[in-house]
Amino acid sequence: MKYLLMIYNDETEVMTLPKEKMEQRLGAYGAFIEAMNKAGVCVAIDRLQPSSNATTVRMVDGKAKVLNGPYAETKEQLGGYILIDVPDLDAALAWAARCPGAGHGIMEIRPVWSM
Amino acid sequence: MIPPGAEAHRAAESAARKSYGKLVAYLAARTRDLASAEDALADAFASALGNWPVSGVPANPEAWLMTAAKRKLIDGARRRRRAEKAADGLVLHTEELISAMEETEGIGDERLRLMFACAHPAIDPAVRAPLILQTILGFDAATIASAFLVAPATMSQRLVRAKTKICEAGIPFRVPERAELMGRLEAVLDAVYAVFTEGWADPAGTETRRRELSGEAIWLGRLVVSLLPEEPETLGLLALMLHAEARKQARRDKAGRYVPLAEQDPANWDERLIEEAECLLFQAGKLAAPARFQIEAAIQSAHAIRRQGGPADWPAIVRLYDGLLALTGSPVVEINRAVALAEVAGAAAGLAALNDLAANARLQDYQPYWAALAELLARTDAIDDAWQAYQRAIGLESDPAVREFLQERQARLSSRTTPGRPPR
Numbered sequence: 001m002k003y004l005l006m007i008y009n010d011e012t013e014v015m016t017l018p019k020e021k022m023e024q025r026l027g028a029y030g031a032f033i034e035a036m037n038k039a040g041v042c043v044a045i046d047r048l049q050p051s052s053n054a055t056t057v058r059m060v061d062g063k064a065k066v067l068n069g070p071y072a073e074t075k076e077q078l079g080g081y082i083l084i085d086v087p088d089l090d091a092a093l094a095w096a097a098r099c100p101g102a103g104h105g106i107m108e109i110r111p112v113w114s115m
Numbered sequence: 116m117i118p119p120g121a122e123a124h125r126a127a128e129s130a131a132r133k134s135y136g137k138l139v140a141y142l143a144a145r146t147r148d149l150a151s152a153e154d155a156l157a158d159a160f161a162s163a164l165g166n167w168p169v170s171g172v173p174a175n176p177e178a179w180l181m182t183a184a185k186r187k188l189i190d191g192a193r194r195r196r197r198a199e200k201a202a203d204g205l206v207l208h209t210e211e212l213i214s215a216m217e218e219t220e221g222i223g224d225e226r227l228r229l230m231f232a233c234a235h236p237a238i239d240p241a242v243r244a245p246l247i248l249q250t251i252l253g254f255d256a257a258t259i260a261s262a263f264l265v266a267p268a269t270m271s272q273r274l275v276r277a278k279t280k281i282c283e284a285g286i287p288f289r290v291p292e293r294a295e296l297m298g299r300l301e302a303v304l305d306a307v308y309a310v311f312t313e314g315w316a317d318p319a320g321t322e323t324r325r326r327e328l329s330g331e332a333i334w335l336g337r338l339v340v341s342l343l344p345e346e347p348e349t350l351g352l353l354a355l356m357l358h359a360e361a362r363k364q365a366r367r368d369k370a371g372r373y374v375p376l377a378e379q380d381p382a383n384w385d386e387r388l389i390e391e392a393e394c395l396l397f398q399a400g401k402l403a404a405p406a407r408f409q410i411e412a413a414i415q416s417a418h419a420i421r422r423q424g425g426p427a428d429w430p431a432i433v434r435l436y437d438g439l440l441a442l443t444g445s446p447v448v449e450i451n452r453a454v455a456l457a458e459v460a461g462a463a464a465g466l467a468a469l470n471d472l473a474a475n476a477r478l479q480d481y482q483p484y485w486a487a488l489a490e491l492l493a494r495t496d497a498i499d500d501a502w503q504a505y506q507r508a509i510g511l512e513s514d515p516a517v518r519e520f521l522q523e524r525q526a527r528l529s530s531r532t533t534p535g536r537p538p539r
Contacts (some may be wrong), residue, residue: 024519027509027522028522030510031507031508031509031510032510034506034507034510035507035510035511036510038507089265089266089269090265090269093264093265093266094264094513097264097513098510098512098513100515100518103515103518
């Protein structure tokens with residue numbers, strides 16, 4: 001079953017992180033990705049650019065309305081996602097807990113509808 | 116100034132803490148209906164919070180709560196009977212229940228029976244510890260779910276299903292006969308230990324509920340010892356938990372960094388808890404029936420010897436792991452044995468023992484295997500392999516402090532590849 005793990009974190013914390021701490025965090029992510037690959041669970045993983053680079057689009061009266069910024073202005077923003085394929089929710093939760101994002105942010109786990 | 120009702124609130128909370136499991140066990144013992152017993156008790160606590168601030172806290176809060184809860188249960192049973200007007204047998208059953216409850220004066224301690232029902236072989240092993248937490252200690256499903264890293268809705272479902280099974284499949288509230296006690300007691304002790312290890316998994320103490328879990332487990336351990344004082348495994352389990360608890364604070368330095376057991380300063384261990392653990396272990400030893408928890412506690416005791424200034428008793432630790440391995444056949448025990456063997460016979464011997472485990476698929480996602488492998492590879496100067504093994508361990512670790520510790524160890528390897536390193 002597929003689950004989307006979404007990493008929500010404080011973008012200002014990421015931007016002000018000292019260089020060596022950042023390297024340590026990226027190293028931890030690298031090891032986490034390797035572990036997922038060795039276990040054969042990772043379908044896709046990406047880190048997102050900051051929400052200041054986000055744009056929203058919605059149709060208003062038949063016309064596309066384009067706005068600068070993210071959908072919701074919250075302290076924690078979606079910073080990356082991982083799509084995994086595992087037997088059940090407990091397995092997904094175990095991988096979410098291992099993700100460094102669970103330490104510096106919050107992991108949201110959403111089951112994917114199977115088609 | 117104490118706000119009005121604060122005293123009553125505190126009294127209700129303290130009664131809940133002390134008496135919850137006792138009251139649930141007693142209320143459900145005859146009907147096996149845990150859900151109704153919990154509902155009745157919740158109503159009784161609500162009445163207490165309404166009444167006590169006005170009428171004062173009763174002299175015996177536990178008895179007050181029991182009377183109130185019994186009344187709720189009896190009302191519920193009467194309502195059901197009226198609604199069903201069913202077979203005479205049912206009416207008779209309800210009457211029996213009501214008179215049994217009205218007759219009894221004191222509150223017998225049925226908690227051990229309840230624990231045996233919760234840890235019954237017919238109950239899914241994964242839900243036994245959560246069920247004990249809920250019925251004996253009154254934890255709600257959401258708290259238990261978060262402690263066991265399971266979705267709250269899933270945990271809630273599992274608990275409901277287990278309670279339904281106890282009621283409908285007729286799982287008895289009883290302490291098994293001597294002949295089958297050992298196997299069944301193991302399930303009860305396993306569940307208590309599972310509660311402890313879940314609390315232990317939060318060394319930084321950041322999650323209050325988790326931190327309290329190890330304390331709750333020790334409380335359950337003491338309860339089981341008080342009810343079955345002649346069983347070596349009950350003593351062994353309590354000794355094991357106390358030894359581990361004694362080192363809880365020493366696992367982090369002042370900056371919150373992870374400190375492995377070998378590098379902990381024994382001065383930071385809790386002497387009082389170690390003494391108590393050693394006493395229990397001595398009592399268990401006199402009963403001359405060593406089993407899993409007793410051996411594990413003895414291993415902790417061989418580490419605790421460092422308090423006297425010398426090294427841990429590694430030869431004894433290897434022998435104890437041999438005994439444990441013969442008993443359990445667990446690959447996790449083999450990992451620990453390999454690490455201990457490295458201390459006695461050298462890193463190469465430890466590595467050889469670990470290599471025997473390499474084919475075990477279950478260990479591929481098990482962090483301690485990779486961390487142990489990395490450490491021993493580093494000691495034998497297999498720098499590249501050690502780096503790879505650390506990489507796996509880091510990727511599988513969920514505790515940020517341990518992850519940073521492993522990253523530091525891994526980084527230290529690179530400095531050893533610089534020129535000037537003595538040739539292998």
